[in-house]
Amino acid sequence: MTDSASRSDSKLRLEDIDIPAQPETLVQLSLLLAEDDVDLNAVSRLIASDMALAAAVLKAVNSAVYGLRARVQSVQQAITYLGTREVAAVTFEMGLRAVFPAAPELEPLWERASVRGLLMGRIGQALGIEPWAAHSAGLFEECGKAVMFKHVTARYRPMLEKARDDEELLMMEHAEFGISHDELGAALCETWGLAPSAVESVRYHVIVHGTGELPTHLERRSVCAISALAHALMTDPDSLDDVAQKIAPQAGLDPHAVARGARRVQEEIEAAVARQKTE
Structure with a gap:
C-alpha cells in the first residue's frame, strides 16, 4: 500500500x-430554560440534585473572575447573586468538561472556554444581543479539539503542541484527518441543542478571527x-477598537458602542479579580 493510500x-x-x-441533567436544564417563565427554584433543585456537578458549579462561581463579595454556599445563592443565565452557563461548562477525559493538554482549552464564555455572555448582555447564545458559543468554541483529542489521542496530541495558532491547527487537522475541530465543535453544539447562532459562531470562529470577515450567508451574525x-x-x-470597526458593521452594529461595551465588560472582570486579590 502506498503512503498516500494509507493516509x-x-x-x-x-x-x-x-x-x-x-x-441528562443538562437536557433537563435546557428544557427548563426554554420555558417562557423560567422556574428559578426548579433550576436550582435540578443542579443541586447532581452533587458532583453542583460542587463544581459552586467552585467555579466562587472564583475571582465572577467578583462575588462573599462566598456562596448553595446553587440558590449563586442564582440570586449572578442570575440564572450565568449559573446555567457554568453548569453547562462543568457538564461539558465532564464528558471528556481529564488531560493536561486540555486544561488550557477549558480555562480559555471559561473566560471566553463569561466575556461573550456579558458582552451580549451589554449590547442586548442573545447573551445565552453568546455565552454558550464562547464555552463551546474550542470543544471540537476535545472531541478530536478523545477520538485520536496519540495522533492529535503532537498537533496541539506544534500548532502556533488555530489556523495552522486547522490545516494540520485537514491534512491528517480530513476534518477539523471547528466542524466537530459545531456538530457537538447541534447534538446538544445549542441555538443556531451559537452553532454557527463555533463553526466559523477560526475564519472570523483570522480574516475579520463574517460569513455573508448567515442571517444572524x-x-x-x-x-x-x-x-x-x-x-x-489593543486591537479591540480596530476589530470593532471592521466587524461591527458586518453585523449591523455600531462600532463605537460595541467597542465601548466590550471594554466595559473587560474592565469589570479585571476589577473583580483585582479586588479579590486584595481582600
Whole structure:
C-alpha cells in the first residue's frame, strides 16, 4: 500500500467520530430554560440534585473572575447573586468538561472556554444581543479539539503542541484527518441543542478571527461578531477598537458602542479579580 493510500484510509468522517451525548441533567436544564417563565427554584433543585456537578458549579462561581463579595454556599445563592443565565452557563461548562477525559493538554482549552464564555455572555448582555447564545458559543468554541483529542489521542496530541495558532491547527487537522475541530465543535453544539447562532459562531470562529470577515450567508451574525471581540480582548486587547470597526458593521452594529461595551465588560472582570486579590 502506498503512503498516500494509507493516509487516505486514515481520514476521519464525522459519522465515525463519537460525539458525546448531552448529560441528562443538562437536557433537563435546557428544557427548563426554554420555558417562557423560567422556574428559578426548579433550576436550582435540578443542579443541586447532581452533587458532583453542583460542587463544581459552586467552585467555579466562587472564583475571582465572577467578583462575588462573599462566598456562596448553595446553587440558590449563586442564582440570586449572578442570575440564572450565568449559573446555567457554568453548569453547562462543568457538564461539558465532564464528558471528556481529564488531560493536561486540555486544561488550557477549558480555562480559555471559561473566560471566553463569561466575556461573550456579558458582552451580549451589554449590547442586548442573545447573551445565552453568546455565552454558550464562547464555552463551546474550542470543544471540537476535545472531541478530536478523545477520538485520536496519540495522533492529535503532537498537533496541539506544534500548532502556533488555530489556523495552522486547522490545516494540520485537514491534512491528517480530513476534518477539523471547528466542524466537530459545531456538530457537538447541534447534538446538544445549542441555538443556531451559537452553532454557527463555533463553526466559523477560526475564519472570523483570522480574516475579520463574517460569513455573508448567515442571517444572524451578531454572535460571530461577539466572538471576534472576545478573541481580541483575550489575545491582543489593543486591537479591540480596530476589530470593532471592521466587524461591527458586518453585523449591523455600531462600532463605537460595541467597542465601548466590550471594554466595559473587560474592565469589570479585571476589577473583580483585582479586588479579590486584595481582600
